[in-house]
Structures are given as C-alpha cells and as structure tokens.
Amino acid sequence: MSIHLEQEVSDFSERRLRLAGAITDYSNWLDKQHGIDAERSLRLTDAATSLRQDKLVVAFVAEFSRGKTELINALFFSDHGQRLLPSDAGRTTMCPTELFFNAGEAPALSLLPIETRRREESLTTLKHMPIEWCRVSLDPTDPRQMQQCLQKLTETRPMPAVEAIELGLWSGEDASERHQLRADGTVEVPAWRYAMVNYPHPLLQAGLIILDTPGLNALGAEPELTLSVIPSAHAVMYLLATDTGVTRSDLEIWQKHVHRHANYHVAVLNKIDMLWDELKSDAEVQAAIERQAEETARVLKLPRSRVFTVSAQKALVATIKHDAALRLRSGIESLEYLLAHQVIPSRRDMLHHAVSREVMGSLEESRSDLDARLKRSSDELVQLTQLSGKNRELIEQTRASLQQEKDSYDATAVHFRITRKMLQGQGEQLMANLSDATLDDICSAGRAVMEGSWTTHGLTHGIRQMSEQMNDRLLQATKMADSMLESLERAYVRFHRDHHLPKMQVPRLDLGAYRHRLKILMQETDAFCRDPANLLLEKNFMIRRFYGGLVEAARKAFSLARTEAERWLRIALDPVMTRIREHKQYLDTRLSSLQRILENMGTLHNRMAQIKQEVSDMRHDKVALSRIAAQLVA
Known part of the structure; x- marks a missing residue:
C-alpha cells in the first residue's frame, strides 16, 4: 500500500469528520438563536451521523483464479510482510468476503453457513442476526494467527x-x-455463504470497505450481490488474467454484473509477469502487454484508459522486499493512482453535493434571516433615535402605523395558514403513495401473480407489474409535489411583495434517481428471464431467490424515495412558518415597546440600549455563521 493512497483515504476521512463537526456546530448555532425545532434538529443530526458513518466501497469482481485476492493483498495489506488473505494456488476465497472496521466490536472473522441459503431472509437481514454466524476472533498483532484464521475462507x-x-x-x-x-x-x-472481516487496518479505519466477490457461480447464486451490493459500490475493479484473456465466463460476468451497474468500473488485466520474457527486449514485452490490453478493451467495449495491466503477485513481493524497480514494473502504482485521484475525489464530491443539498440551503436561509433581523433592528433603532425628544402624539402616530402593518400581516398569515393546512393534506396524500403499506400491497400483488407457477414467464409478469406500479406511485408523488410547489411559490411571492420578507425558494422534488433505479431492476429481471440457463426448467429456488433479492432492492429504492419526499415536505413548509412566526414576534415586540414608551417616555432610551446590544450580538452570530459556512465548503 502506497503512502500516498493511505494519505488520500486519511484526508477523505478527516474531511468527512470536519463536515460532520461543522453540521453539529450549525445545529448548536441554531439552537442558540431561537430554539431549534425538533424536525430540523433531527435532519441535521441525521446528516452529521451519515457523514461520520459513510463508507467508501470498492468491489473486486472476477471469475475464479484471476488473482483478485492477491491484488487486494498487494493494494491494501502488503505491510504485513506476508499474504493476509489466502491466495495460494488452489487456496482462494470461496465466498463473498467483506472487509471493514467497526470500532464497536472486537476484531473477528464472521462466517455465514451455506445452509442459510434455504432461508427466506436476505443477506442484509442476516447481517443483523449474530446468532446465525460463526465467529472467529482475530489478533491484529499476530499476522500468522490472522493468516491461519482467514484460511477458513477457502473451506x-x-x-x-x-x-x-x-x-x-x-x-x-x-x-x-x-x-x-x-x-x-x-x-x-x-462451506460459507458470506464472510465479514472486522479488522483495524488504517484504510478500513478511515472508512474504506473492500468487497471480494469470487466467481460467476457465487454471483449467480446471490442475486442480492448483483442487484444491490455491486451497484451500490463506489468503484468496481474487474479482474482478468493475461494467460486466459477474456474467456466466455469472464465476458458473462462483465455483461451481467458489472458494466451496466457499477458507478465507476475498470478492467484490470492481471498476471502480466507471464509475458515477461528474458529473451525479449523490454520494448517487445511492453508491446505484447499493450496488445493484450487493447484486445481486452475492444472485447469489453471500454476505452483503453480504463484497462489497467498489473502483476499483483510481483507487486506484493516487491512491496514486502522493498524492491522499487519491481514494484514500478508490476503496474500497481497506476491502480493506486486511480483510487487516490479518481475514486476517492469522486466520492468526496458526492458527499459535498449531498451536504450542499441538505445543509447549505438551510444555512443560506439562516444567513438571510439574520440579515433581515439586523436590518429590522437597525431600522427600529434609527426610528427610535428620531423619536427621541418628540411629543407623545408623534409616537402615537408611529404606533398606529405599525398596528396597521401588523393587521395586514396577520391577515396574510391567516390566509397562508389556510393554504398550509391544504398543503399538509396534500402532503399526506403524497406520502401515502410512498408508504410501507402501499409498498406491501404492490409486492403482495406481484407475488400473487407468480404464486402457483414460479416460472420465468410468471416472474417476468409479476415483477413487471410490481415495477410499473412502483414507478406510477413515484410519478404521482412527483406530480403532487409540483402542484404543491406552485401554491407555495404564490404564497412566498405575496409575503415578499407585501411585507418585504426575504425571497424564499424551494427546490422541486426530484424522484428521478429512484425511478431510474427501478428501471434498472426491471432490466435485470428481463436479462434474468432471457438467460438460456434460466429458461431450461422451472428453477423454483433460484427464481424465489432472485425475486427476494429484487424486492429487497426495490424496497430500498422506494424507502429512499420516501425519505427524500419527507425531507422535501419539511424544507417546503417549515422555513416559511419559521419566518412568519419570527416576523410576527418582531412586530409584536415593536408595538409593545412603543406602547411602553407612550406610557413612560423614560423607557425610550432603555429600549435603544437594548436594541444596540441585540445588534452587537447578531453581528457576532453572523461572524460565527460565516465561520461554519467556510468549514462546510473547505
């Protein structure tokens, strides 16, 4: 593992934690201002927690004997001075293996028995059922003990x-x-269906998750991997071997499970040392490797720049023996560069975009609100300064004018409350389209279509019906949100025009990403049903397993859409109600102040002193908010 790669992952981790800390600071800032409401507090807490728990997932996919596990050893675990994961000839990982770090649990290897495939529960569900797993303790200070324990992956x-x-x-x-x-x-x-390795490696501690997925059979036997786990990975390294080229099974894995689904994927042509020939010049050897790479790119329909050539075994040896020349020749540094300068920055940008959507909009509203409050207080101070030394009649005229303004404002607020009540009803209907009950009904109906047949035809019809109904619900929710947005914007314009409240804008609810996810799942279903291997006979078990994995992935997409809609409803309705309350409180405070001045002219200067202190406090708050904003965009 290069120092540069470790530094990039560490920087990425520190960036996440800084962002999470800035969000927490913003929540505290809001609480100090006027008592943060529960909805907004929960939203900010969720955003900070998600950042702290975010993981960078890199999946390694290949047919058996392509050197995938050796590459993982070379990239991430070469500092042990030996192979950590089993990758000797004939001794390789036989089940999907997930490497991560959880500080809340002791280092251990957890193994899920193969017999659990008879169960209905998904892998995601079984991960939360510790009793189903066989657990082997690991000693990170003893590489040999770890190596022996991890041999169980080959059983x-x-x-x-x-x-x-x-x-x-x-x-x-x-x-x-x-x-x-x-x-x-x-x-x-x-012997095992799935393995999880909790291990305190610096990269894993920084939030990296490595997924090792062995072989076409293992992928085909676990639809959840191909429907959910691999598509959600932030990068997929697809390995081929130089001595075999792109075989039929290699191409099948690529077409079925990688190139359509992964966020970012590259092909890695491994074992290039098999082309190293002492009877040929370096130029001739490099030309032979380049021909293999170009042919691989042609067959996989990839740009040549997305095909990497390496020797994982030589890279591991070179790192352990500190042989810089051999390490350079192995090609491993190009993959490290890819991870450090493309995969990690891409994930960092995604996180920044998510923070911007969730937090920066709210923070800009806070900045705008604070500016408005500063202006109101400054205007009031100027007005009171002008009233100083004036007679009661002039002050009474000022109070009467302000009362008229408040009456007009109250009328607008009452009208908006009627609008808001209507919008809340529409919001409830919107959420009903995305509720658990609705999803359960859709899934039950889809399953009912398949019950009694469990053929590929029945599967296709049932899943297509399920997908279309889910997509229809997402479309209905989007249309309702667009209608609500039009009503909100009219109300916002009135407040701005008639009462000079800051302009308020709510983004459109966009569920397109989740509709796209359902579309991809539908394509997966069609591909599964067109596969000749699945058309030979009624494979009841595999069809049920595929259906279960598909429903799990669809539920996740539907649930995320529901969360997005809930968030949208909060940011659509909450900010304007907060501003209405604050402006009403401001008008009430000014009226009350003028009334006290009328009753006792001596209170005028006391009120002026109070406003000066409030203005000073708000300026300090503005500086603090700017500091938080700078941390969020740094």
Missing part, C-alpha cells in the same frame, strides 16, 4: 448434488461442472 464441504442444485450451487446441465460430481452423488460446495 468447502461435500453436499448431495440434489441439494446443491436446489440451492443454485451446482448445475449438472453445465458441461464445465459435470466432472465435479463424485461417485457417492455429492459435489464440493463452499
């Missing part, structure tokens, strides 16, 4: 072929797998 077990077929782990129809059938009717299958 297999015999299983009757009938059961293996039912669980989608073996297919007698696949000529490449028939030889695995033993005389006793068993086949060898992975």
Whole structure:
C-alpha cells in the first residue's frame, strides 16, 4: 500500500469528520438563536451521523483464479510482510468476503453457513442476526494467527448434488461442472455463504470497505450481490488474467454484473509477469502487454484508459522486499493512482453535493434571516433615535402605523395558514403513495401473480407489474409535489411583495434517481428471464431467490424515495412558518415597546440600549455563521 493512497483515504476521512463537526456546530448555532425545532434538529443530526458513518466501497469482481485476492493483498495489506488473505494456488476465497472496521466490536472473522441459503431472509437481514454466524476472533498483532484464521475462507464441504442444485450451487446441465460430481452423488460446495472481516487496518479505519466477490457461480447464486451490493459500490475493479484473456465466463460476468451497474468500473488485466520474457527486449514485452490490453478493451467495449495491466503477485513481493524497480514494473502504482485521484475525489464530491443539498440551503436561509433581523433592528433603532425628544402624539402616530402593518400581516398569515393546512393534506396524500403499506400491497400483488407457477414467464409478469406500479406511485408523488410547489411559490411571492420578507425558494422534488433505479431492476429481471440457463426448467429456488433479492432492492429504492419526499415536505413548509412566526414576534415586540414608551417616555432610551446590544450580538452570530459556512465548503 502506497503512502500516498493511505494519505488520500486519511484526508477523505478527516474531511468527512470536519463536515460532520461543522453540521453539529450549525445545529448548536441554531439552537442558540431561537430554539431549534425538533424536525430540523433531527435532519441535521441525521446528516452529521451519515457523514461520520459513510463508507467508501470498492468491489473486486472476477471469475475464479484471476488473482483478485492477491491484488487486494498487494493494494491494501502488503505491510504485513506476508499474504493476509489466502491466495495460494488452489487456496482462494470461496465466498463473498467483506472487509471493514467497526470500532464497536472486537476484531473477528464472521462466517455465514451455506445452509442459510434455504432461508427466506436476505443477506442484509442476516447481517443483523449474530446468532446465525460463526465467529472467529482475530489478533491484529499476530499476522500468522490472522493468516491461519482467514484460511477458513477457502473451506468447502461435500453436499448431495440434489441439494446443491436446489440451492443454485451446482448445475449438472453445465458441461464445465459435470466432472465435479463424485461417485457417492455429492459435489464440493463452499462451506460459507458470506464472510465479514472486522479488522483495524488504517484504510478500513478511515472508512474504506473492500468487497471480494469470487466467481460467476457465487454471483449467480446471490442475486442480492448483483442487484444491490455491486451497484451500490463506489468503484468496481474487474479482474482478468493475461494467460486466459477474456474467456466466455469472464465476458458473462462483465455483461451481467458489472458494466451496466457499477458507478465507476475498470478492467484490470492481471498476471502480466507471464509475458515477461528474458529473451525479449523490454520494448517487445511492453508491446505484447499493450496488445493484450487493447484486445481486452475492444472485447469489453471500454476505452483503453480504463484497462489497467498489473502483476499483483510481483507487486506484493516487491512491496514486502522493498524492491522499487519491481514494484514500478508490476503496474500497481497506476491502480493506486486511480483510487487516490479518481475514486476517492469522486466520492468526496458526492458527499459535498449531498451536504450542499441538505445543509447549505438551510444555512443560506439562516444567513438571510439574520440579515433581515439586523436590518429590522437597525431600522427600529434609527426610528427610535428620531423619536427621541418628540411629543407623545408623534409616537402615537408611529404606533398606529405599525398596528396597521401588523393587521395586514396577520391577515396574510391567516390566509397562508389556510393554504398550509391544504398543503399538509396534500402532503399526506403524497406520502401515502410512498408508504410501507402501499409498498406491501404492490409486492403482495406481484407475488400473487407468480404464486402457483414460479416460472420465468410468471416472474417476468409479476415483477413487471410490481415495477410499473412502483414507478406510477413515484410519478404521482412527483406530480403532487409540483402542484404543491406552485401554491407555495404564490404564497412566498405575496409575503415578499407585501411585507418585504426575504425571497424564499424551494427546490422541486426530484424522484428521478429512484425511478431510474427501478428501471434498472426491471432490466435485470428481463436479462434474468432471457438467460438460456434460466429458461431450461422451472428453477423454483433460484427464481424465489432472485425475486427476494429484487424486492429487497426495490424496497430500498422506494424507502429512499420516501425519505427524500419527507425531507422535501419539511424544507417546503417549515422555513416559511419559521419566518412568519419570527416576523410576527418582531412586530409584536415593536408595538409593545412603543406602547411602553407612550406610557413612560423614560423607557425610550432603555429600549435603544437594548436594541444596540441585540445588534452587537447578531453581528457576532453572523461572524460565527460565516465561520461554519467556510468549514462546510473547505
């Protein structure tokens, strides 16, 4: 692991924590101002918590024996002086493996038995059921103990072929797998369905998650990986081997599980040291490697710049032996550069955009409100200065004029409350389109279409119906939000025109990303159903497993859309109500002050002194807010 890569991940982690701290400071600032409301407090707390818990997910995907685990060792764990993850010949990870760090738990290897594939629960659900996992403690200070424990990732077990077929782990129809059938009717299958490694490595502590996904069979057997886990990864490294080129199974994994779904994906042509020939010049060797890279780019339909050539094994050896020349020749530094200068900055920009959407809009409103309050107080101070030494009649005229202004304002506020009550009703209807009950009804209806058949035709029809109904609900919610926005904007314009409140703008509710996600899931369904391997017979187990993974992914998309709609409703209705209350309180305070002055002219100078202090306090608050804003954009 290069120092530069470690520094970039560390900087990324520090940036996240600074942003989270700035959001907490802003929440405290608001609380000091006028007592932050519960909704806004919850929103800011959620934003800060999400930042602190955010992870950068890099998935490594490949068919077996492409050197994927060795590459993970070379990129991230070479400082151990030996292989951490098992990657010797014939001894490689047999199940999807997730490497992360959770400070709240002791370092450990957690293994999910393969038999849990018979269960209905998703992997996401099972992760929250510790009793289902076999746990092995890890000692980070003893690399050999860790290496021995992690050998469990390579374990297999015999299983009757009938059961293996039912669980989608073996297919007698696949000529490449028939030889695995033993005389006793068993086949060898992975002992574990999924593995999680909680380990205090600096990169993992900084928020990196590494996902190792082995082989076409493992991906096909766990639709949740291809429908949710891999698409949500921030980068996918797809490995091929120089000695095999792009095989049929390589291309199948690429087409089915990678190129359409990953946020950012590259191809890594591994084992280039097999082309190193001492009887050829360096130029000839490099030309041979370049031809392989260009052919890989052509077959995968990728730009050449997205195909990397490396020797993971030589990179690991070079790092352990401190051989700078060998490390440079291995090509590993180009991948480290990619992670440090493209993947990490891309995620950093996404986080900044999310913070801007969630916090900066609110902060700009706070800045605008503070400016308005400063102007009002300054204007009042000027007015009171002009009234100093005047007679009671002139002060009474000022109070009467202010009373008229307040009466007009109250009438506008009453009208808006009627509008707001109407909008709240529409908001409830909007949220009903995205409720858990609505989603349950849609999923139940989709499942009912498939019940009794469980054929690929039934699956297609049921999932298409489910997807169309979900998409329709998202469209209805968007249309209702657009209608609400028109009413809000008319009310905002009236407050600005008639009472000089700062202009208020609410962004349009955009659920397009979640509709796009449902569209992708529909495409996945069509691809699954067109796959000849799934058309041969009614694969009840695999279809149920695919359906379960699809519903899980659809629920997540629907839930995120609901959260987005809830957030939009809050930012659409809350700010104007806050401003209405504040402006009303301001008018009431001024009227009360003038009344006291009329009753006792001696209070005029006391009020002027009070306003001067308020103006001074607000200027200090403005400086503090500017400092918080600078932290959010730094």
